Amino acid sequence: xxxxxxxxxxxxxxxxxxxxxxxxxxxxxxxxxxxxxxxxxxxxxxxxxxxxxxxxxxxxxxxxxxxxxxxxxxxxxxxxxxxxxxxxxxxxxxxxxxxxxxxxxxxxxxxxxxxxxxxxxxxxxxxxxxxxxxxxxxxxxxxxxxxxxxxxxxxxxxxxxxxxxxxxxxxxxxxxxxxxxxxxxxxxxxxxxxxxxxxxxxxxxxxxxxxxxxxxxxxxxxxxxxxxxxxxxxxxxxxxxxxxxxxxxxxxxxxxxxxxxxxxxxxxxxxxxxxxxxxxxxxxxxxxxxxxxxxxxxxxxxxxxxxxxxxxxx
Amino acid sequence: xxxxxxxxxxxxxxxxxxxxxxxxxxxxxxxxxxxxxxxxxxxxxxxxxxxxxxxxxxxxxxxxxxxxxxxxxxxxxxxxxxxxxxxxxxxxxxxxxxxxxxxxxxxxxxxxxxxxxxxxxxxxxxxxxxxxxxxxxxxxxxxxxxxxxxxxxxxxxxxxxxxxxxxxxxxxxxxxxxxxxxxxxxxxxxxxxxxxxxxxxxxxxxxxxxxxxxxxxxxxxxxxxxxxxxxxxxxxxxxxxxxxxxxxxxxxxxxxxxxxxxxxxxxxxxxxxxxxxxxxxxxxxxxxxxxxxxx
Numbered sequence: 247x248x249x250x251x252x253x254x255x256x257x258x259x260x261x262x263x264x265x266x267x268x269x270x271x272x273x274x275x276x277x278x279x280x281x282x283x284x285x286x287x288x289x290x291x292x293x294x295x296x297x298x299x300x301x302x303x304x305x306x307x308x309x310x311x312x313x314x315x316x317x318x319x320x321x322x323x324x325x326x327x328x329x330x331x332x333x334x335x336x337x338x339x340x341x342x343x344x345x346x347x348x349x350x351x352x353x354x355x356x357x358x359x360x361x362x363x364x365x366x367x368x369x370x371x372x373x374x375x376x377x378x379x380x381x382x383x384x385x386x387x388x389x390x391x392x393x394x395x396x397x398x399x400x401x402x403x404x405x406x407x408x409x410x411x412x413x414x415x416x417x418x419x420x421x422x423x424x425x426x427x428x429x430x431x432x433x434x435x436x437x438x439x440x441x442x443x444x445x446x447x448x449x450x451x452x453x454x455x456x457x458x459x460x461x462x463x464x465x466x467x468x469x470x471x472x473x474x475x476x477x478x479x480x481x482x483x484x485x486x487x488x489x490x491x492x493x494x495x496x497x498x499x500x501x502x503x504x505x506x507x508x509x510x511x512x513x514x515x516x517x518x519x520x521x522x523x524x525x526x527x528x529x530x531x532x533x534x535x536x537x538x539x540x541x542x543x544x545x546x547x548x549x550x551x552x553x554x555x556x557x558x559x560x
Numbered sequence: 561x562x563x564x565x566x567x568x569x570x571x572x573x574x575x576x577x578x579x580x581x582x583x584x585x586x587x588x589x590x591x592x593x594x595x596x597x598x599x600x601x602x603x604x605x606x607x608x609x610x611x612x613x614x615x616x617x618x619x620x621x622x623x624x625x626x627x628x629x630x631x632x633x634x635x636x637x638x639x640x641x642x643x644x645x646x647x648x649x650x651x652x653x654x655x656x657x658x659x660x661x662x663x664x665x666x667x668x669x670x671x672x673x674x675x676x677x678x679x680x681x682x683x684x685x686x687x688x689x690x691x692x693x694x695x696x697x698x699x700x701x702x703x704x705x706x707x708x709x710x711x712x713x714x715x716x717x718x719x720x721x722x723x724x725x726x727x728x729x730x731x732x733x734x735x736x737x738x739x740x741x742x743x744x745x746x747x748x749x750x751x752x753x754x755x756x757x758x759x760x761x762x763x764x765x766x767x768x769x770x771x772x773x774x775x776x777x778x779x780x781x782x783x784x785x786x787x788x789x790x791x792x793x794x795x796x797x798x799x800x801x802x803x804x805x806x807x808x809x810x811x812x813x814x815x816x817x818x819x820x821x822x823x824x825x826x827x828x829x830x831x832x833x834x835x836x837x838x839x840x841x842x843x844x845x846x847x848x849x850x851x852x853x854x855x
Contacts, residue, residue: 264693269705379591382843386836388785390792391828394811402818499700503789507812517701518793521708533701540696 254548258541265537269530270310313530322534323527325520332531335516340535342412343505343512347497349432354439355490361440362447363482367474369452377444384441389500392434393507400430410509431508435500439493443486450485454478484554491547495540585848592844595837602834606652615642617649618800628822635822637810647826650802654784654834657718657797661783664722666776669729670768674760676730677737688734691727699724703786707795714797721786725779732775736768770849777842781835788831804831 316323322332365377401409407430408414413423454460455478463477498514505514513532520528587593605612614633615621621640628635634643676687694702703720710716740746741764749759784804790796791805799806804827811817811824 260689261692261696264689265697268693268697268702382836382839383832386781386785386839387832388788388792388808388828388835390789391808391831394808394817394824394828398817402814495696495698498698502698502700502704503793506793518704521704524708529705533697533705536698536701537696540698544696 269533322531350435353436357440358443365448366451381444446489450482491543494543582848589844592840595840609648613645615645617645646802650804653803657787658783660718661721662780665725669726673730673733677734695727774846781838
């Protein structure tokens with residue numbers, strides 16, 4: 247097990263380096279971030295001095311290595327715009343994004359797993375077809391369109407829910423206020439998570455239900471509840487666990503859009519600002535962080551996979 | 561020679577009967593059949609947009625933000641452009657982006673997957689590491705950065721989305737090549753000294769068409785969603801060219817959202833219906849070509 251984990255980590259490292267090279271290469275094609283600062287008040291000489299200080303006069307690969315060496319020493323650099331350390335910016339915005347993504351993932355799974363099992367148990371019935379069809383709606387509605395509809399309904403028409411920010415301006419900022427602001431963005435992300443997962447869960451359970459040991463369990467007469475919950479579900483967990491790990495990148499993508507619409511002060515929002523402002527150190531920092539999170543979740547998935555399924559040997 | 565002809569005829573019979581079987585199984589999914597008709601209808605509308613559209617989509621008129629009427633079926637936008645015409649052209653752009661991206665990413669994915677699976681070794685390792693890299697990346701970030709950098713033009717969007725979508729197809733094809741490589745008919749061809757090119761494209765490739773086709777439908781659906789999301793964020797196809805995403809971009813303004821529903825609801829509904837019907841078709845196709853499915 248330990249050997250397997252170490253092997254997986256060693257495989258992940260070149261992927262991680264690949265991701266950073268890819269990012270850096272694309273960004274260096276974009277031109278200098280200083281171009282955006284050219285104005286009547288900044289002289290050519292000042293810009294040149296700035297470029298040299300930031301190391302922008304050096305070729306791409308030198309800049310990349312300087313950046314990489316700094317990262318290895320724990321220094322992610324400074325924002326070109328606000329001069330804040332990148333690690334500080336990310337640290338300040340990580341919490342809201344994790345809260346948003348985590349709650350959405352949990353809620354989405356809480357919807358998808360029971361529905362998926364129900365659908366698989368009642369396979370090829372009307373109820374099954376209806377649920378599967380509905381799940382397609384969940385994956386096919388663009389999240390931003392759903393967000394607009396929700397804002398129109400719940401904020402503009404009914405005035406029930408706030409449509410922007412993480413807490414009421416000037417409010418006490420208690421936990422109730424936070425949940426209040428969380429409802430709409432989480433609901434929208436959870437709908438898309440649930441939509442894609444219902445069919446995975448259904449497929450996984452369906453496959454298990456056709457296995458011989460389930461038939462044996464049934465013929466023993468232990469009852470439907472035990473057959474499904476003890477024999478089928480446990481084994482269906484394996485493919486479900488794999489799929490959850492794969493969804494982290496998609497979920498982050500969804501969060502970028504949702505944060506934009508709801509002015510949620512998370513990583514997605516600062517990333518969008520950094521992209522439009524060509525604030526490279528910030529973009530690189532976020533890219534590195536998300537890449538690590540994704541690779542870690544893949545690794546975790548594989549390890550859980552091995553733990554859940556005793557037949558897998560490494 | 562005679563033998564070859566005989567074999568070809570057998571092949572054709574086999575192919576036509578398997579096609580019939582797939583079509584019959586597909587036909588059992590009523591929703592998918594309806595979706596297919598809907599997609600064909602929308603495609604025809606999109607192709608014929610210049611003929612059907614009652615107005616030039618970019619022509620400015622004096623009736624600003626007028627609600628739907630007989631002159632303007634879906635109303636006009638803030639600078640007096642006919643929404644119905646704009647939506648027709650927007651659908652055209654979105655379908656084109658979806659189609660072109662799907663073709664590009666599928667072709668690249670299939671070729672790289674074939675190479676990786678068939679030749680193995682160091683080539684396989686390199687290609688699979690690249691697919692891992694791209695797949696384990698929150699690709700909206702990559703797409704946004706790339707769109708911001710290369711400029712958000714039509715072809716840039718297609719190339720960027722094509723670049724991030726190929727790894728799935730590559731993995732899929734590689735997987736089936738690995739199992740096909742061990743089959744007797746491929747081994748037989750190898751022993752007979754057939755060139756690699758022949759084995760790859762005439763024997764292995766046809767056997768991967770089904771799963772690749774199903775995968776391609778999901779790429780098609782995802783691309784339409786992605787293009788819309790990019791357009792919505794202002795990073796997609798740029799105005800004045802209409803795309804379903806950039807029409808929705810206007811709904812971020814609160815007056816449009818609350819009192820001018822004709823400016824944003826139709827575009828959103830079209831995206832939803834397109835993606836939904838592509839997903840239904842893909843799902844039915846998966847069922848229809850799956851040999852293990854129940855008759």
